[in-house]
Amino acid sequence: MPDPTTDHSSAPSTIVLRNPATEEVVRELTLATRADADAAIKRAAAAGPGWRAIAPADRARLMRRFADTIAAHADELAALETANMGMPMGNSTWCANAAADVIHYFAGAIDKHTGSTIPVAGGVDMTFHEPLGVVGLITPWNFPVLMASWKIGPALAAGNTAVLKPAEITPLTAMRLGELALDAGIPEGVLNVVVGTGPEVGWRFVEHPTVRKVAFTGSTAVGKRIMAGCADQVKRVTLELGGKSANIVFADADIEAAAAAAPGAVFDNSGQDCCARSRVLVQRSVFDRFLEHFIESSRHFTVGDPTSPNTAMGPLVTAEHLARVRRFTDGLETVYTGDVPEGPGYWHPIMIATSTDHSASICRDEIFGPVAVVIPFEDEADAIRICNDSDYGLSGSVWTGDGSRALRVVRAMDAGTISVNSNSSVRYSTPFGGFKQSGLGREHSMTVLDHYTELKNVFIATGS
Numbered sequence: 483m484p485d486p487t488t489d490h491s492s493a494p495s496t497i498v499l500r501n502p503a504t505e506e507v508v509r510e511l512t513l514a515t516r517a518d519a520d521a522a523i524k525r526a527a528a529a530g531p532g533w534r535a536i537a538p539a540d541r542a543r544l545m546r547r548f549a550d551t552i553a554a555h556a557d558e559l560a561a562l563e564t565a566n567m568g569m570p571m572g573n574s575t576w577c578a579n580a581a582a583d584v585i586h587y588f589a590g591a592i593d594k595h596t597g598s599t600i601p602v603a604g605g606v607d608m609t610f611h612e613p614l615g616v617v618g619l620i621t622p623w624n625f626p627v628l629m630a631s632w633k634i635g636p637a638l639a640a641g642n643t644a645v646l647k648p649a650e651i652t653p654l655t656a657m658r659l660g661e662l663a664l665d666a667g668i669p670e671g672v673l674n675v676v677v678g679t680g681p682e683v684g685w686r687f688v689e690h691p692t693v694r695k696v697a698f699t700g701s702t703a704v705g706k707r708i709m710a711g712c713a714d715q716v717k718r719v720t721l722e723l724g725g726k727s728a729n730i731v732f733a734d735a736d737i738e739a740a741a742a743a744a745p746g747a748v749f750d751n752s753g754q755d756c757c758a759r760s761r762v763l764v765q766r767s768v769f770d771r772f773l774e775h776f777i778e779s780s781r782h783f784t785v786g787d788p789t790s791p792n793t794a795m796g797p798l799v800t801a802e803h804l805a806r807v808r809r810f811t812d813g814l815e816t817v818y819t820g821d822v823p824e825g826p827g828y829w830h831p832i833m834i835a836t837s838t839d840h841s842a843s844i845c846r847d848e849i850f851g852p853v854a855v856v857i858p859f860e861d862e863a864d865a866i867r868i869c870n871d872s873d874y875g876l877s878g879s880v881w882t883g884d885g886s887r888a889l890r891v892v893r894a895m896d897a898g899t900i901s902v903n904s905n906s907s908v909r910y911s912t913p914f915g916g917f918k919q920s921g922l923g924r925e926h927s928m929t930v931l932d933h934y935t936e937l938k939n940v941f942i943a944t945g946s
């Protein structure tokens with residue numbers, strides 16, 4: 483059952499990776515084939531019994547050593563990430579260290595994901611969390627090392643072995659993670675990194691019967707195809723997909739603080755962020771004041787050389803992605819358009835537009851570039867209506883000085899990951915994921931371990 487939407491005969495065999503800020507060639511790679519994917523799946527299957535036989539405390543020790551090895555190579559990983567995808571060095575350094583923290587967290591979870599005993603008549607009843615076996619991990623290009631760690635951590639902690647397919651345009655840090663795992667003593671075959679295209683390698687995880695689960699992060703369009711493909715074998719699937727998140731600012735909020743935080747919430751990572759608060763909903767009575775401050779803060783969001791420590795925003799990831807974003811923004815009427823460096827690189831300026839027509843593409847589509855739309859609302863009910871008028875439901879923020887209102891609004895929002903008087907989205911110890919077409923299942927926290935295990939129930943008759 484090949485991916486019915488793709489012609490496999492035209493799959494490319496090599497890829498040239500360019501630095502998005504300079505367009506210089508960073509690396510040329512041979513891409514893996516379906517046969518390479520099959521070989522990696524076989525290696526993962528062979529390594530499974532050995533990995534599960536290691537005592538929990540020793541498995542945790544190996545994972546901690548892996549985490550420490552990642553942290554010891556954080557600068558190297560950050561430099562690779564910045565060269566490969568254009569992420570500013572401050573952010574890529576944060577991501578590399580955060581990846582180590584994620585692996586540490588799940589190392590600690592190994593002996594804490596416990597089953598239960600349940601009172602029943604005539605015996606003893608208990609549950610076990612059993613590993614799934616081989617799991618297929620598919621990650622996107624926007625936070626390469628971090629997204630890889632989000633999946634590797636719980637997959638291995640739960641006793642599975644893994645095949646990881648990073649996005650082929652930004653594979654360098656994931657490839658390095660595979661090497662660092664071996665350096666740290668994670669046994670051969672437990673973590674296998676295969677760099678190929680989605681239709682060629684990623685789809686093989688969907689169709690190969692040995693792969694018991696596909697954990698996917700990427701676009702909603704591809705996520706839907708993966709979910710449909712997994713249905714054929716009732717294969718486990720979790721999906722972390724797109725977003726069009728709302729940043730809701732009430733008149734009773736600290737308007738200056740909300741406006742100062744708003745650029746980072748949408749222009750960070752050049753807007754290539756599933757949690758980007760790209761719809762800024764502002765109560766009409768403070769609309770002009772907020773907009774003025776938002777534009778002023780955005781002027782100070784430094785765009786330029788991603789290797790400079792002062793840079794807040796770099797280029798977009800590839801020429802193709804720049805062309806895609808431009809299809810949304812060509813001819814867009816803005817209230818602010820920032821500057822970009824001259825010369826080579828895939829630069830797109832920061833853009834802020836306003837809209838009262840919530841059916842407009844800028845209010846509905848995930849642009850995945852540095853573009854924000856500011857939308858006025860009248861009252862609480864209007865804010866909730868506009869916020870929920872979206873196919874997506876990943877994250878969001880509420881800015882208000884009224885605690886009761888904050889609670890009312892967050893409970894009414896169709897979104898999985900919300901913050902109040904803050905735009906923070908992700909912590910490895912708290913559940914993360916989306917409502918509606920933003921996903922299925924959750925990452926992070928002890929919750930995610932349920933998505934990497936089967937729950938087994940056992941009843942033992944005791945005769946009374």
Ligand code: NAD
Binds near residue numbers: 757
């Ligand atoms: P994408 O869907 O194009 O690709 C994601 C991954 O899927 C890549 O590794 C790709 O090679 C692979 N793939 C593509 N076609 C496939 C197929 N037919 N079968 C199997 N695998 C296939 O997404 P992208 O452009 O890399 O990433 C951007 C998207 O990811 C955005 O929509 C963003 O919102 C989303 N995202 C979501 C989260 C989240 O946690 N919710 C996090 C980061 C990114």
